[in-house]
Amino acid sequence: MTAPPRKGRTLIGSTLLPVAVVVFTAIFGTLSAHSDAANAQDVSGSDLYAANCAGCHQPGGEGIVGTFPPLAGNPAAADPTYVATVVSQGKSGPIEVLGVPYDGVMPPFSKLSTDEIAAIADHVSGLATGTAPDTAPDTAPTSVPDGVPTTTVPPEPPVAGDADRGRELFVGSNRLDRGAPGCASCHVAGDVGNLGGNGLGPDLTGVYGRLGGEAGLTAWLANPASKTMMPVFADRPMTDQEIADLVAFLADTPNSERPSYSADWLLMAGLAGLGMLLIGMAIAWRGMRRPYAQILATTRRSPR
Amino acid sequence: MKVRAQMSMLFHLDKCIGCHTCSVACKNLWTDRDGAEYMWWNNVETRPGTGYPTGWEDQDHYRGGWHRDAKGRLKLVLHSRGGGIAKAFYNPALPELEDYYDPFTFQYGNLFGAPAGQQQPTAIPISKITGRPVEISTGPNWDDDLGGSDIYAANDPSMDGVDDAVRAQMEEIERVVFNYLPRICNHCLNPACVAACPSGAIYKRSEDGVVLVNEDKCRGWRMCVSGCPYKKVYYNWDTGKSEKCILCFPRLETGQAPACAHSCVGRIRYMGVLLYDADRIASSASEPDDRVLDAQLDMILDPFDPKVITAAKLEGIDDGWLDAARRSPIYRFVKDWGMAFPLHPEYRTEAMMFYVPPLSPIMSTIEDSLVKLDLPEERRDFELLDELDKARLPLEYLANLFTVGDTEPIRVALRKMLAVRTYKRRQSVDGTIDATTIEMLAEAGLTEATAEAIYRMTTTPTMDDRFVLPPYHREMSIEAINDPLSAKGEAGFGYRREPKRGA
Numbered sequence: 001m002t003a004p005p006r007k008g009r010t011l012i013g014s015t016l017l018p019v020a021v022v023v024f025t026a027i028f029g030t031l032s033a034h035s036d037a038a039n040a041q042d043v044s045g046s047d048l049y050a051a052n053c054a055g056c057h058q059p060g061g062e063g064i065v066g067t068f069p070p071l072a073g074n075p076a077a078a079d080p081t082y083v084a085t086v087v088s089q090g091k092s093g094p095i096e097v098l099g100v101p102y103d104g105v106m107p108p109f110s111k112l113s114t115d116e117i118a119a120i121a122d123h124v125s126g127l128a129t130g131t132a133p134d135t136a137p138d139t140a141p142t143s144v145p146d147g148v149p150t151t152t153v154p155p156e157p158p159v160a161g162d163a164d165r166g167r168e169l170f171v172g173s174n175r176l177d178r179g180a181p182g183c184a185s186c187h188v189a190g191d192v193g194n195l196g197g198n199g200l201g202p203d204l205t206g207v208y209g210r211l212g213g214e215a216g217l218t219a220w221l222a223n224p225a226s227k228t229m230m231p232v233f234a235d236r237p238m239t240d241q242e243i244a245d246l247v248a249f250l251a252d253t254p255n256s257e258r259p260s261y262s263a264d265w266l267l268m269a270g271l272a273g274l275g276m277l278l279i280g281m282a283i284a285w286r287g288m289r290r291p292y293a294q295i296l297a298t299t300r301r302s303p304r
Numbered sequence: 305m306k307v308r309a310q311m312s313m314l315f316h317l318d319k320c321i322g323c324h325t326c327s328v329a330c331k332n333l334w335t336d337r338d339g340a341e342y343m344w345w346n347n348v349e350t351r352p353g354t355g356y357p358t359g360w361e362d363q364d365h366y367r368g369g370w371h372r373d374a375k376g377r378l379k380l381v382l383h384s385r386g387g388g389i390a391k392a393f394y395n396p397a398l399p400e401l402e403d404y405y406d407p408f409t410f411q412y413g414n415l416f417g418a419p420a421g422q423q424q425p426t427a428i429p430i431s432k433i434t435g436r437p438v439e440i441s442t443g444p445n446w447d448d449d450l451g452g453s454d455i456y457a458a459n460d461p462s463m464d465g466v467d468d469a470v471r472a473q474m475e476e477i478e479r480v481v482f483n484y485l486p487r488i489c490n491h492c493l494n495p496a497c498v499a500a501c502p503s504g505a506i507y508k509r510s511e512d513g514v515v516l517v518n519e520d521k522c523r524g525w526r527m528c529v530s531g532c533p534y535k536k537v538y539y540n541w542d543t544g545k546s547e548k549c550i551l552c553f554p555r556l557e558t559g560q561a562p563a564c565a566h567s568c569v570g571r572i573r574y575m576g577v578l579l580y581d582a583d584r585i586a587s588s589a590s591e592p593d594d595r596v597l598d599a600q601l602d603m604i605l606d607p608f609d610p611k612v613i614t615a616a617k618l619e620g621i622d623d624g625w626l627d628a629a630r631r632s633p634i635y636r637f638v639k640d641w642g643m644a645f646p647l648h649p650e651y652r653t654e655a656m657m658f659y660v661p662p663l664s665p666i667m668s669t670i671e672d673s674l675v676k677l678d679l680p681e682e683r684r685d686f687e688l689l690d691e692l693d694k695a696r697l698p699l700e701y702l703a704n705l706f707t708v709g710d711t712e713p714i715r716v717a718l719r720k721m722l723a724v725r726t727y728k729r730r731q732s733v734d735g736t737i738d739a740t741t742i743e744m745l746a747e748a749g750l751t752e753a754t755a756e757a758i759y760r761m762t763t764t765p766t767m768d769d770r771f772v773l774p775p776y777h778r779e780m781s782i783e784a785i786n787d788p789l790s791a792k793g794e795a796g797f798g799y800r801r802e803p804k805r806g807a
Contacts, residue, residue, distance in 0.1 A: 291402035292359040293442055296459050 045123030048116055052109060053124070055223025061127035064219065067104065067212030069097040077128035080121035087117050090227075107227035159244040166249025167192070169242055178236035183246070186228075190253030201228065205258075208251040217247045306582040307605060307616040309625050309774070310493070310513035310656050311551060311575065312634045313565060314644055315486055316762065317662040318721065319572040322449070322484035324348050326564035326573075330488075333563045334550070339542025341407035341432040344444050345549035346564040348486045352460040352474075352701065353453070355485070356444040357403040360535040361461040361648070367397040369496050369533030369651035370589065378590040378652065382500055382531050392502065397530040405443045407432040451482035462704035470698050481696040483662045485705075486572070488564060489536040489549035490647065490655035491515050493580065493603070494589045497548070500531025505546075511776070512577075513656065514551045522546055533651040557778040561771040575771045576632030577625060578656065579605040579616060589652045593708050597649040604639055607632070628774035633761060634658060641758060643717040645706035659706055661714055663721055664697040692718055716749070723748035724755045724762070 050059065056068040061077075063070030071077045074097055090108035094101060112120070168174040171192055172182025184192060189204035211217045221243045224233050238246070330346035349355040363369060367381045383391055410427040418425035431438045447456035454475070457463075463471060473479050491508075495515050498506045505521035506528055508514070517528070517537070522545040528537040529546060537548040552562035560566060565573035580603045588599035605612045607629035616626055629635065637644040637660060644658035692699060692715055699711040699718075707713045723745050730741045737752070745755055761769065782788065 289365075289396070289400070291400055292354070292357070292362070292365060293402065293446075293455075295365075296354065296359065296455050 045119035045121075045126075048112070048120050049123045052112065052223075052225075053120065055219050056106075056225050058219065061124065063097075064212045064216045065100055066102070067210075067216040068219070069095065069100075069102045071124050072127045073130070074098065074128050078125050080118070080125045083121040083124045084117050087112065087120055088114075105226070107225060107230070111231075159240045161241075161244030161246070161248030163245070163248040163252045166245035166247070169246055170249055176236070176242060177239050180233050180236045180238065188258070189250060191256040191258045204250060205253045208247070208253070214247055214251070217250060218243055221246060305605075305612070305615045307579050307612060307619050307621060308513065308582045309511065309616075309621050309629065310491070310578045310580055311556060311774075312491075312578045312632075312656045312658060313488065313551075313562070314574040314576075314634045314637055314658045314660065316572040316574070316660045317483060317485070318660060319570045319762070320348070320484040320486060320662070321570045322348055322350065323569050324445075325567050325569050326486055327444075329563040329567035330549075333552075335547075337540075337542070339540035340538070340547065342401065342404045343538040343540075343547065345536070345538075345547075346486065346488045347444050348484050349445055350448050350450065350482050351485045351705075352457040352463055352482065353445075353447045353450070354456045354459055354461075355487075356405075357399045357535050358442070358446075358456075359403075359459065359461070360399075360533075363533060363651070365397075366399060366533075366535065367530060368535065369531075369648075369653055370494070370499075372590055372592065372652065376590055376592075378494075378586065380496060380499055380531060381533075382496070382527065388500070388502065388527065392525065395526055395530055398526055399529065399535060402442070405446070406438055406440075408438055408440055408443075411437075449482060451480035457482070462701055465704055465709055466698050466700045470700075474696075474698075479696060481664055483664065483697060485647075485659075486564075487534065487536070487647070488562075488657060489515060489551070490534055490653065490657045491549075491551055493582075493585050493600075493654035493656060494652065496531040496533060496651070496653050497528035497537050500527040501525070502527055506537075509553075512551075512553070512556065512774075514553050514556075515548070516550060516553075517546050517548055519543070519545050519547075533648065533653060534655070556773060557776040559773055559775075561767075561773065565771065571765070571770065573770070574633040574637070574765075575773060576634040577607075577629040577772070577774050578632060578634055578638070579607050579612060579621070579626075579629050581605055585654060589654055593650055594710065596652060597645065597708055597710070597713070600646065600649055600654050601638065603654070604635070606639070607635065622775075622777075624775040624777075628772050631772045633765070633770060633772060636757070636761065641720065641754070642713070643720055643758075645713065645717075647706060649706075650708045660721075661702045661706060661717055662697065663718060664695045666691060666694050666696070692722075719748040720750055720758065723750055724758050727752070727755045728759050 057063050057071050061071035087109050092105040094103045170183045186201035187204045326346050335343040347356050371381050373379050408429045409432050411430050412427050414425050429440050447453050502525050503523045505518045524544045526539050540547050561575050584603045591599040644660045646655040702714045703709050703711040
């Protein structure tokens with residue numbers, strides 16, 4: 001005598017449906033990926049540079065002194081093979097370009113296809129040798145004098161930032177206009193970030209200084225180049241006003257002190273609470289009912 | 305006066321043979337499902353005993369039903385309103401699976417599929433839940449036919465108040481006695497399960513008083529399980545919802561008696577309509593213990609009274625129902641003849657299933673290896689009437705079950721039954737009715753016509769006599785909104801919609 005399989009209908013529903021979904025997703029995903037690649041071949045190296053590189057290295061490849069190395073006039077960038085390697089694999093650690101030391105992180109741009117990287121490398125070597133096919137913006141210098149800091153002109157007219165609004169955007173109490181998550185989802189900065197949470201991304205206290213002040217931070221935020229931030233902000237970048245507000249807020253962060261919560265204190269409180277819970281449960285379980293038949297077998301009930 | 309109709313069942317315990325056909329019919333029809341293995345919406349208990357779930361009448365343990373507080377107000381035994389919230393996530397009065405039983409079956413496949421061996425293959429008991437071998441240690445009606453068992457019978461809460469000497473006698477092997485008590489949901493007028501439900505999922509149907517759990521609204525708090533003093537709401541661990549006897553309302557609506565009643569071998573069950581005054585539910589349920597039974601029976605209205613008929617029609621009870629109420633066998637047993645009582649009226653839920661208490665043989669003694677009755681030989685029939693106190697089932701015991709400890713109504717009912725027996729025996733054996741017999745009938749409060757009517761309703765009722773089902777006209781109300789042809793061919797077993805956990 002065998003029982004019928006339990007929930008036969010649900011079983012079919014729970015296996016076949018997801019399989020069908022996966023199959024359809026795979027088919028259409030492949031189709032759309034192909035069409036994307038086909039389109040990408042039409043995009044020129046300068047457009048790809050503008051979309052992927054100009055955020056940090058600036059439209060004309062002039063970089064930001066001390067933070068993002070310049071490409072224009074950079075002898076290393078004249079070699080398209082080297083550029084392609086750096087773009088596809090990323091680069092980090094101390095380097096020296098045109099006599100200025102840099103120590104940053106460039107993430108690998110693994111989402112770019114080989115053709116796209118080759119196009120970018122061609123464009124960059126053009127910038128480095130001053131023979132870029134596209135005309136660089138007028139404001140960009142074609143060569144940088146050794147060791148002399150350049151005054152970089154922001155790519156767009158500056159927008160006045162407000163630190164309070166920036167804080168609201170950072171903690172997420174005001175949502176970013178185009179729907180990207182608030183910074184505090186991953187980061188802490190200044191006095192924002194209690195209980196040591198949000199350790200997913202790096203602590204942004206002092207990022208203003210690290211990324212080259214207002215210009216560097218603005219450039220970074222306009223096109224975040226890190227591996228984790230890029231996909232988050234690629235389709236829904238922040239507005240200029242939001243960037244300016246956040247920069248104003250982040251510039252202020254080193255001046256504020258985060259209230260400290262000792263992890264030890266938390267641990268001790270948690271353990272104490274757990275102990276009390278266990279003691280309470282042990283007390284409650286002493287009074288747990290026994291099955292009635294067991295009570296009858298051991299003690300005769302007294303008449304009411 | 306707010307007249308409402310109630311479908312009631314009556315159990316003639318004098319006729320019950322304890323065959324459990326009712327339980328099996330109900331099990332096959334309603335609870336042969338995952339999560340419902342342990343449920344017996346209909347069960348038959350051997351009494352004296354502790355029943356199913358074990359000791360359900362011990363409300364100190366299970367905290368079911370209502371009690372009347374010092375100010376005469378009606379309160380749930382389970383908890384107060386605030387206490388209910390405090391204990392929402394930990395209901396301490398729930399029966400456990402061990403209180404019901406671990407449902408088991410036998411490994412029949414082994415009888416055919418066992419590998420060749422030295423011994424005959426056996427079908428070992430396995431749990432219906434886990435499929436693993438189990439040692440069966442309890443079951444529904446575990447103390448089946450174990451009259452006077454020293455665990456179950458000795459601990460029957462309804463034996464409280466029975467004289468110690470009588471109890472000691474009952475435990476002697478020659479005097480062992482038991483009877484059967486079939487139980488379904490009592491479809492109470494003042495249901496404690498409805499009052500205890502935090503989700504408002506349980507309701508009493510207005511047209512026939514059937515108490516139902518709305519499986520869509522049920523959130524599985526299980527307060528109904530502990531709130532019901534009869535332990536007749538069950539928790540289905542597979543769907544996460546509570547379930548209970550539905551009085552086979554789909555059968556009632558199509559003019560059939562409930563499966564348990566229909567299949568009853570001893571024909572002990574009767575079905576019929578009772579009219580009652582809904583305005584008096586609260587007041588009668590909060591009467592003190594000695595008046596609570598009378599107050600409940602007083603609530604049942606006379607369907608022949610023109611005032612009642614007018615008021616009933618105002619409430620939308622149609623002529624078909626009123627006619628059924630006038631022909632109701634329940635009304636005759638309960639109100640006309642005063643022979644039937646609800647189970648444990650002291651729980652104050654106003655149970656609407658009624659029981660005719662059982663007769664039991666007179667105590668006998670064994671002298672010189674011969675069984676002798678404790679009665680003089682002459683005029684034995686008449687002596688029996690006056691010697692009800694010597695019945696093997698103590699009147700106090702029956703009174704604890706049905707009449708809040710008051711033996712007088714039980715005595716009256718049993719005297720009537722005995723009088724009818726004697727009268728019919730005179731008639732069929734002697735062929736004549738003598739004056740003493742007529743006098744005996746009168747003493748029991750019966751006329752010859754009434755005795756004849758009781759005899760007919762007890763011994764030779766037809767199906768139509770036993771089950772007087774009112775016309776529900778459900779087909780008319782269904783056709784008003786649905787096209788019956790569109791649903792044709794879709795009838796069958798299973799859920800129309802799968803009950804979702806927590807949905």
